Amino acid sequence: MTAMIMHSETLTLTPREPSGLWRNSVAASLAVALHAGVLAALMLGWSAEKVPEDTPRVMHTQLVMLPPAPVPAPAPEPVAFTPPEPVAVPVPVPVKPTVDPQVQAQRLEKAALARKRVEEQKIEAQQQRLATEQRNREQAQQRLDQQRLAADKARVAAPAAAPAPAFDSRQYQPLSKEAPDYPERALDKNIEGDCAVEYTVNTQGRVESPKVLDGCHPLFIRPSLAAANTFRYQPRIVDGKAVPVPAVRNTFHYRIK
Secondary structure, eight states: OOOOOOOOTTTOOOOOOOOHHHHHHHHHHHHHHHHHHHHHHHHTTOOSSOOOOOOOOOOOOOOOOOOOOOOOOOOOOOOOOOOOOOOOOOOOOOOOOSSOHHHHHHHHHHHHHHHHHHHHHHHHHHHHHHHHHHHHHHHHHHHHHHHHHHHHHHHHHOTTSOOOOOOOOOOOOEEEOOOOOOOHHHHHTTOOEEEEEEEEEOTTSBEEEEEEOTTOOHHHHHHHHHHHTTOEEOOEEETTEEEOEEEEEEEEEEOOO
16 A cells, blocks of 8 residues: 655644653553463464474394304323333444544554665665675785786796786776665555666766666666666776776665565
C-alpha cells in the first residue's frame, strides 16, 4: 500500500513526544506476548534441543573349537649306561730323515779310519822310499868304488894303455815320492784299485807329460797325476851329460785296510 502524504504548510503538524505511560504499556505488552508464545510452544511438544537417541550396541559371538589337551607321554624306563668302547687313535709315525744318523756316523768313522790309514801308508811309503834311496845310494857308491878299483888295477897293469873312457851311469834314482790322497768318494763307496801312470824324467830329474794308462778307476786319475808330478829323480848321466828318460811307469795301489 502506498500512502501519499501531501506536504503543505497548512497541513504540517508538529510531532509530540510520547509520554512515559505509553512506553511502559508497550513494554509490558511485548513481555506478555513473548511469554505466551513460549508457553504455546511447550504445549505443542517443541523443545529447544533434540536429544539424540542412543544407537543400540550389537555383540557378535563366535564359536571356537579348542584342540584336545595333550596326553602326557609315559616316562621312559631307565636304561643301564654302558661306557663306550675305547677307540684306538692312530699315532702319527715320525718321518725318518733321509740319512740315518747311525749310518752317517758309521760313514764318518770309516772316513776317519781311512784317512788315518792313508796317513799311515804315507808315512810307511816315505820311510820305505827313504830306505830305498839310502840303499840305492849305497849300492851306487859301492859300484863306483868297485869301478874305480878296477880302473886303478887296470891302470897299474897297463900303464901305457890309453886312458879309460868317462864313466857312464845309466841309472836314475828316485829321490822323493809322495803317496796320493785317497779320494773321499772312493772311501765312502769302499772302492779299491790300482792306477798306473807313465811319464818322462827330464834332465833336471822332474816328471814331464804324465798320463794315466788303461784300467784306472776315474776316481783315482786325478790324485795319481797330482802325486806323479811331485816325484823327483836323480838325472840319468850318459857320457857325463844328463839325458831324459822316457816311458817311466809308476803304479799306485789304493787299498782300504
